[in-house]
Amino acid sequence: MTDPYYVTTPIYYVNDVPHIGHAYTTIAADVLARFFRSAGRDVRFLTGTDEHGVKIFKAAAEKGKQPRELADEVVEHFRRLWKELEISNDDFIRTTEPRHEARVREIVRRLVERDEIYLGKYEGWYDEGQEEFVTESTARANDYKSAISGRDLVRYSEPSYHFRLGKWAPKLIEHIENNPRFIQPDARRNEVLSKLRQGVEDLCISRQKQKLPWGVQMPNDPDHVVYVWVDALSNYITALGIPDIGDEHDGEHAKYWPADVQLIGKDILWFHAVYWPCLLMALDLPVPNCVFAHGWWTSEGRKMSKSLGNFISREVIAEICGDYSVDVFRYYLLRTVAFGADGDFSHEDLRQRYNGDLANGVGNLLARTVNMIVSYFDGKVPEPGEPGVDEREVAGAAEDLTSSAEQAIELCRFHLLLDKVNALADATNRYIDSTQPFKLAKDPEQRERLGTILYTCAEAVRLVLVYLQPVMPATARRGLEQLGATGPDRPLAETGAWGALAPGTPVHKGESLFPRKT
RNA sequence: GGCGGCGUAGCUCAGUCGGCAGAGCAGGGGACUCAUAAGCCCCGGGUCACUGGUUCGAGUCCAGUCGCCGCCA
Numbered sequence: 001m002t003d004p005y006y007v008t009t010p011i012y013y014v015n016d017v018p019h020i021g022h023a024y025t026t027i028a029a030d031v032l033a034r035f036f037r038s039a040g041r042d043v044r045f046l047t048g049t050d051e052h053g054v055k056i057f058k059a060a061a062e063k064g065k066q067p068r069e070l071a072d073e074v075v076e077h078f079r080r081l082w083k084e085l086e087i088s089n090d091d092f093i094r095t096t097e098p099r100h101e102a103r104v105r106e107i108v109r110r111l112v113e114r115d116e117i118y119l120g121k122y123e124g125w126y127d128e129g130q131e132e133f134v135t136e137s138t139a140r141a142n143d144y145k146s147a148i149s150g151r152d153l154v155r156y157s158e159p160s161y162h163f164r165l166g167k168w169a170p171k172l173i174e175h176i177e178n179n180p181r182f183i184q185p186d187a188r189r190n191e192v193l194s195k196l197r198q199g200v201e202d203l204c205i206s207r208q209k210q211k212l213p214w215g216v217q218m219p220n221d222p223d224h225v226v227y228v229w230v231d232a233l234s235n236y237i238t239a240l241g242i243p244d245i246g247d248e249h250d251g252e253h254a255k256y257w258p259a260d261v262q263l264i265g266k267d268i269l270w271f272h273a274v275y276w277p278c279l280l281m282a283l284d285l286p287v288p289n290c291v292f293a294h295g296w297w298t299s300e301g302r303k304m305s306k307s308l309g310n311f312i313s314r315e316v317i318a319e320i321c322g323d324y325s326v327d328v329f330r331y332y333l334l335r336t337v338a339f340g341a342d343g344d345f346s347h348e349d350l351r352q353r354y355n356g357d358l359a360n361g362v363g364n365l366l367a368r369t370v371n372m373i374v375s376y377f378d379g380k381v382p383e384p385g386e387p388g389v390d391e392r393e394v395a396g397a398a399e400d401l402t403s404s405a406e407q408a409i410e411l412c413r414f415h416l417l418l419d420k421v422n423a424l425a426d427a428t429n430r431y432i433d434s435t436q437p438f439k440l441a442k443d444p445e446q447r448e449r450l451g452t453i454l455y456t457c458a459e460a461v462r463l464v465l466v467y468l469q470p471v472m473p474a475t476a477r478r479g480l481e482q483l484g485a486t487g488p489d490r491p492l493a494e495t496g497a498w499g500a501l502a503p504g505t506p507v508h509k510g511e512s513l514f515p516r517k518t
Numbered sequence: 519g520g521c522g523g524c525g526u527a528g529c530u531c532a533g534u535c536g537g538c539a540g541a542g543c544a545g546g547g548g549a550c551u552c553a554u555a556a557g558c559c560c561c562g563g564g565u566c567a568c569u570g571g572u573u574c575g576a577g578u579c580c581a582g583u584c585g586c587c588g589c590c591a
């Protein structure tokens with residue numbers, strides 16, 4: 001009935017503990033999910049964890065644990081962080097879950113059946129000390145020696161299954177050319193296209209079980225285990241109950257596929273922009289509408305590193321959220337840098353952003369508006385008269401926001417939306433200074449005019465808060481409560497339009513939304 | 519080495535079809551007071567990296583140079 005909307009984050013590898021990069025992707029996805037929910041779309045938002053692989057197996061062994069045990073522990077760090085950051089995911093998939101593993105086997109089975117997979121030979125570099133495969137580019141970068149032990153890498157060859165990636169490449173190129181939105185931003189799209197045009201080889205999708213003991217066994221060959229690509233990438237559909245395998249999840253959420261947008265970091269673009277769509281084409285499934293690769297964060301001007309002490313871990317995020325709030329952290333990440341570009345996180349920049357945009361801008365506007373309505377209209381939103389020229393600038397800023405918000409979000413232009421939100425708050429602050437309601441209040445003859453002005457202010461702040469809501473859910477709600485504008489959930493088509501605030505609505509002063517930081 | 523992108527005010531960046539260089543922040547000054555000493559108003563000659571070209575006119579188009587970055591080899 002309603003229009004489905006499906007957004008995904010990558011599944012995060014449990015070898016790593018969560019940091020700002022994970023938080024960034026997931027917050028962005030959450031904002032998309034919240035926005036489109038409020039717009040009345042039927043939203044599904046998926047995140048999860050990638051739990052197979054040699055690294056996990058070894059890390060667990062070192063700690064004397066079973067891989068699954070280790071994963072169970074690490075996954076909690078992610079779950080807890082998502083909870084702390086107000087992430088509203090509808091599902092959380094782990095690659096070690098039966099619903100996923102069984103579907104991975106089915107996917108492989110289908111690929112074999114369609115002759116999309118054949119037994120070939122894997123050749124590559126292997127680090128014997130680390131018991132890890134090393135890609136050609138990494139090997140070259142390290143002069144064909146182990147990055148850890150310095151020992152020579154060994155040339156390794158073993159039978160393995162290959163996916164006919166090359167066969168699908170021309171079709172993919174065509175698709176990318178015809179669908180500019182498929183890979184975003186454009187610079188990334190160009191990179192993928194030019195690399196594709198240089199030609200691609202088939203993709204090795206299995207490893208021998210003895211080398212990769214922790215993974216999904218190939219259904220057609222007990223000596224082989226599914227390598228990361230098919231295992232991890234397929235989570236986006238297995239979580240929806242695709243394909244059918246005869247369990248209770250079959251087709252459960254199949255209506256959400258294809259995904260509207262799949263958010264990823266730029267480091268995993270190639271896999272998502274090439275391997276994944278080709279696998280889908282081979283399975284005769286539609287490819288996602290958009291794969292959006294965002295940038296990376298540096299911290300205090302330098303690459304994040306634990307030794308430099310600028311690493312933004314889950315603990316540091318918790319500190320920042322404690323100093324400000326979760327919502328402010330979310331706001332900062334999305335406001336400071338255009339989604340897709342790299343950004344730098346700095347405490348000083350955060351403080352300035354906070355004071356400038358939020359405390360002095362939105363927060364102060366709400367405070368002065370509510371205060372005047374309380375003082376001059378007994379705390380009830382006044383009836384507006386006919387708007388005049390003074391109202392034009394505010395109305396224009398509001399129109400600009402309401403008319404472009406959905407498209408900005410659709411294209412993941414979070415900073416643009418926030419920019420327009422701030423522009424409306426700024427226009428309204430200027431409006432108060434130019435119309436001087438606090439002076440008109442002294443003149444009983446100006447009662448109607450005063451009402452128009454304060455209604456205009458209240459309505460403008462309300463819109464500011466409504467459009468801030470997907471990014472700052474809890475804070476926006478507190479602000480809306482002060483305006484008496486909470487009520488039962490109504491679609492954005494109503495709440496997001498000028499005039500939804502009913503005259504007579506009681507307002508009340510509350511705590512500062514954003515107390516100024518010194 | 520190949521392909522692509524970028525280089526604009528102290529900082530971060532906008533500049534669509536070529537038509538008198540912009541915003542935010544920071545900094546300086548001012549008038550006010552509803553408000554979180556917040557808000558508002560005023561103050562920006564910056565070789566638009568460099569060189570050459572096309573054009574009546576180039577930040578914008580073309581060629582080259584330098585620097586930075588990305589992808590690939």
